[in-house]
Amino acid sequence: MDELMLYHGTNVRFDQVDLFHSRDKRDFGKGFYTTTVEEQASNWAENMYVRYGGDGKIVMKFKLSLMPELSVKIFCGLTKEWLLMIKDNRLLGGTRHCYDVVIGPVADDNTMRTVALYVAGIYNEDMALERLRPYQAHDQVSLHTPKALKSLMYLGRI
DSSP, X not given: OEEEEEEEEESSOOSSOOGGGOOSSOTTOSSEEEBSOHHHHHHHHHHXXXXXXXXXXXXXXXXXXXXXXXXXXXXXXXXXXXXHHHHHHHHHOXXXXXXXXXXXXXXXXXXXXXXXXXXXXXXXXXXXXXXXXXXXXXXXXXXXXXXXXXXXXXXXXX
């Protein structure tokens, strides 16, 4: 059984993860988004607080046990399959896959313009991947089902 230490940056205090309150049209679909990089979560929290106000810059820490019964999709880089998943989820909304957990690169400030132009149909897959090649993206780990949330242990705020 693998375990991941995860961080979630937010501007709102909460004690329980509720998928109902997840935002729609995200990279890997509607879900609870975390990262293995504490600094990245801290930056997300700051961005949310600056944009929307709230309770402050909050970073939460979790441990995820990747149990064999979980359906987990791992993207090992900025690939065509990664681009297609982002396009489907951002255009159509909801969750356009059947995975409990998805792990892969985040479309961040360095890659967002290229991903947006791909989703809009201005770049094709090959053009987008060529423009993304120089970037080393941080990761994101998204949880999409109640079954995934049962494998998530809250460890506190940082």
